[in-house]
Amino acid sequence: MSASPRLVSPLRGLIDVYVQEAKIAIAEQVQYRVANYMYMLGMVAEPIIYLVVWQTVAEQQGGSVAGITSGQFAAYYIVWTLVRNINIVFTPYGWEDRIREGRLSAQLLRPLFPIVEDLGFFLGWKPVVIVLWLPIAAFLSLVFHPVLNPTPLAIAVFAVSLLGAYLIRSLNQSSLGLITFWTTRVGPIFQLYIAAELLLSGRLVPMTLMPAWVQTLANVLPFQWTFGFPIEALVGNLSTEALLGGLAMQLLWIVIGSLLVRVVWRFAVRRYSAVSG
Amino acid sequence: MLRPLRLTWLFFRIGALNDLQYRANFWLQLLQSAIQLGTGLAVLGLIFSQTSALNGWSQPALLAVMGVHILMGGVIGSLIQPSMERLRQDIREGTFDFVLTKPEDVQVLASVREIRIWQAVDVLVGLVVVGIAVAQLEQGVGPVEAAAFAGALVIGGLMIYSFWLVVTTVAFWIVRIDEIAELFEGLYQSGRWPVTIYPGWLRISLTFLVPIAFAVTVPAQALTQRLTPDAFALALGFGVVALVVSRAFFRIGLRRYSGASS
Numbered sequence: 001m002s003a004s005p006r007l008v009s010p011l012r013g014l015i016d017v018y019v020q021e022a023k024i025a026i027a028e029q030v031q032y033r034v035a036n037y038m039y040m041l042g043m044v045a046e047p048i049i050y051l052v053v054w055q056t057v058a059e060q061q062g063g064s065v066a067g068i069t070s071g072q073f074a075a076y077y078i079v080w081t082l083v084r085n086i087n088i089v090f091t092p093y094g095w096e097d098r099i100r101e102g103r104l105s106a107q108l109l110r111p112l113f114p115i116v117e118d119l120g121f122f123l124g125w126k127p128v129v130i131v132l133w134l135p136i137a138a139f140l141s142l143v144f145h146p147v148l149n150p151t152p153l154a155i156a157v158f159a160v161s162l163l164g165a166y167l168i169r170s171l172n173q174s175s176l177g178l179i180t181f182w183t184t185r186v187g188p189i190f191q192l193y194i195a196a197e198l199l200l201s202g203r204l205v206p207m208t209l210m211p212a213w214v215q216t217l218a219n220v221l222p223f224q225w226t227f228g229f230p231i232e233a234l235v236g237n238l239s240t241e242a243l244l245g246g247l248a249m250q251l252l253w254i255v256i257g258s259l260l261v262r263v264v265w266r267f268a269v270r271r272y273s274a275v276s277g
Numbered sequence: 278m279l280r281p282l283r284l285t286w287l288f289f290r291i292g293a294l295n296d297l298q299y300r301a302n303f304w305l306q307l308l309q310s311a312i313q314l315g316t317g318l319a320v321l322g323l324i325f326s327q328t329s330a331l332n333g334w335s336q337p338a339l340l341a342v343m344g345v346h347i348l349m350g351g352v353i354g355s356l357i358q359p360s361m362e363r364l365r366q367d368i369r370e371g372t373f374d375f376v377l378t379k380p381e382d383v384q385v386l387a388s389v390r391e392i393r394i395w396q397a398v399d400v401l402v403g404l405v406v407v408g409i410a411v412a413q414l415e416q417g418v419g420p421v422e423a424a425a426f427a428g429a430l431v432i433g434g435l436m437i438y439s440f441w442l443v444v445t446t447v448a449f450w451i452v453r454i455d456e457i458a459e460l461f462e463g464l465y466q467s468g469r470w471p472v473t474i475y476p477g478w479l480r481i482s483l484t485f486l487v488p489i490a491f492a493v494t495v496p497a498q499a500l501t502q503r504l505t506p507d508a509f510a511l512a513l514g515f516g517v518v519a520l521v522v523s524r525a526f527f528r529i530g531l532r533r534y535s536g537a538s539s
Contacts, residue, residue, distance in 0.1 A: 038456035042463030048479075049467050053320075056474050057328050065327050143476065188308050195312045199319060209323060 014116065021117060022124025029128040036132060044081050044136055050204065051077035051144060066209050071147030075235040076206055078140045079148075083230050084203075085129045086162045089170040090118040092186040095177030100184055104272060115174050115261060122170065148235045157243040161230040164250030169226045171257025178261070181268035196221075202228025222253040284381065285389045292392030306395040310347070310402045317343050317469065332474045334501075337413035339470070342497040344410055345430075346469045348403025349492050352434050353441075353465070354396035356389075361441045362458065363391045368448045373534060384527055388442070407500070416502055425499035425509060432516040433492035439516075439523035440488055446523075449530035461487070468493035491515065 029036055051073055058070045068076075098104050107114045140146075150158070176193055180186050198204045199214065201223035207215055218224045229246045232238055238246070296302065321343070325336050334342070364387050367373040376386055411418050418426075444457050464487050467475070472483045472490040484490035491512050498504040 032453075035453060035456045038460045042456070042460040045463035045466055049470065052475055052479075053324065053331070053470055056332050057324060060328050060331075185305075188305055191309055191312055195316055198316055204316070204320065205323060209327070211326075 017112060017116060018120040018123065021120030022127075025121045025124030026128055029125050033128075033132070036128070040085065040129075040132055040136065043084060044140075047077040047080045047084070048140070054205065055144070068206060068208070069147065071145055072235065073206075074140075074144035075146035075148040076231055078137055078144065078146050079231045079234050080203075080227070081136065081140070082130070082133055083162065083165060083227055085133055086126060086166050087169050087226060088125070088129070089122050089166065089173050090177070091173055092177040092180065092190045094118075095174075095180045096184065096186050099180045099272070108269070108272075113265075115170075115265075118174070119167075119170055123166070126166075146235075149237075150234050153240065153243060154233055154238065157247060158230055158234040160247060161225075161233050161250060164247065164254065165226040165230050168222055168250060168253045168257055171254065171261055172222060172226075175257065175260050175264055178264045178268045181271045197223050197226075200224060201226055202231060206232070222257070225250045225253055281382070281385045281389070284385060285392075288389045289392050289394075293394045296394045302395045303398070306398045310399055314347065314402060314406070317347075332471070334471055335415075337410045337415075338497070338501045340413070341407055341410035341500050342471055342493065343469060344403050344406030344408075345497045345500075346403070346493050347399050347406060349430070349433065349437070349468070349496075350465065351397050351399025351401075351403055353437060354399060355393045357434075357438050357441050358458070359391035359393050359396075360388050361445045364388075365445050365448045365454065368445075368534065369452050377534075383531065384442075384524060388438070411500065414501060418500060422500055422502060425504060426496050429491075429496040429499045429504070429509065429512060432512050433488070433496055436488035436516050436519050437492045439519035442523040443526055446527050446530040449533040465489060471497065485515070488515075488519065 054065065054068075054073045055070045058065045058068070058073060063069055065073075098107075104114065107117065172193075176186065176190060179189060199210075200218040200221055207218060207224060207228050210218070218228075225246070229250070233243055233246060321336065321339060324331060329335075331339060364373070367376065367387075373387075376390075377383060379386060441461075444454070444461075447457075448454050464483070467479075467483055468489040472480050472494045475483065480490070495504060495508065495512050498508070
């Protein structure tokens with residue numbers, strides 16, 4: 001007896017895809033846990049450097065810089081390490097490989113938008129990342145003495161904002177990645193993007209330390225909703241309006257990012273050609 | 278004694294001929310260096326808008342640290358890392374046979390085979406930054422400081438080389454160590470600041486485990502008259518030990534090699 005075709009709603013189907021991609025990602029990442037850990041430790045070096053520098057400045061200034069105490073810096077940069085790991089997404093370099101080597105051909109044959117596949121895979125990586133992150137966070141907390149006292153609402157908003165940050169950064173980098181349909185080398189553009197992100201997102205320093213004009217500029221760009229906002233939600237004692245308003249801004253940038261990816265994709269995929277694949 | 282130098286020169290010429298085919302890469306490297314320099318200067322600006330000295334280091338002194346950091350990064354990127362990555366790849370794929378069969382010292386040959394000239398842009402950028410920093414330093418730089426700086430740079434470079442050799446040699450036992458490069462790059466960023474600002478356990482690790490202190494902080498100390506003769510002697514002694522130990526470790530690793538090719 002042949003199986004009769006099941007009617008599956010598009011949304012159910014999409015959720016199934018996400019779940020399966022996540023399972024694959026978990027299996028793969030658990031297999032290479034030592035490699036994963038080295039990668040994470042290399043990544044943790046970045047915030048520790050910022051943290052030590054700013055704690056040193058804070059101590060020289062009698063305990064705080066621009067109202068941020070040594071303990072608050074510690075909280076900021078330790079939460080940073082989690083946000084950064086959540087923010088690992090499919091990079092433009094991945095697109096570069098995918099297009100240059102023609103692997104996209106196989107993906108185009110499947111009835112699934114390639115970016116959906118990426119989103120699911122990298123989302124599935126996150127549980128592994130969080131488990132690996134916990135001991136690092138515990139160690140850093142012992143060494144650097146973070147001070148934070150979030151409200152339950154702040155914790156809830158933080159959790160949701162992690163997903164928002166992940167989606168915004170994924171969509172931004174996917175849009176950048178699509179540039180590789182026109183040029184085979186996305187490196188320079190991507191590096192400019194990373195430099196802008198460093199300065200305008202709160203990745204380098206809490207945005208309150210930046211000059212006023214930089215903060216104004218950051219307000220009209222998506223970067224700070226991927227680093228500064230989630231971190232500040234947990235450690236910054238933000239007001240309820242600021243917390244909920246931040247989530248609304250994240251939603252706005254997710255919508256903009258999705259539209260951008262859709263539009264660019266429509267033009268980009270027409271340019272695609274591969275010898276084999 | 279001169280043979281390693283002649284071999285290096287030979288591979289330098291080959292590397293140059295290779296890279297000169299791809300001239301656009303020069304501009305890409307220059308852009309990358311400019312971005313790195315720009316972000317570094319922005320951070321320095323931010324810090325000195327809040328304070329006048331970081332742990333006793335003035336702005337020009339920290340600029341000197343940054344210059345040495347960029348310079349040494351260029352040395353690593355052009356001279357050290359490419360050969361080491363090729364070594365790692367050859368061990369994994371069994372193609373190291375081709376090095377072993379040549380009538381040269383295996384370690385020397387394996388260490389100079391790949392030289393990338395465009396990465397050396399950072400050496401020039403670093404020198405310019407160091408030059409600007411020196412011009413701003415109040416106490417100036419005399420011939421003694423200059424000689425100590427040059428000596429410390431060479432010692433530091435050799436120590437970073439020894440570190441890379443030891444880590445790459447691990448590939449004889451554990452095949453998958455690709456992420457080592459990322460781990461090192463992450464750690465190397467700590468050298469942008471004098472290691473004296475880090476907490477004790479980290480400072481000691483960054484000195485004796487991963488010799489970033491010797492490679493960046495010590496040369497910068499020499500330049501800014503912070504280096505005592507004792508510290509210089511320690512660097513020299515530790516450098517010699519690192520070279521000897523890494524060579525011995527490489528030879529032990531080599532015995533584990535069994536070619537997978539041919």
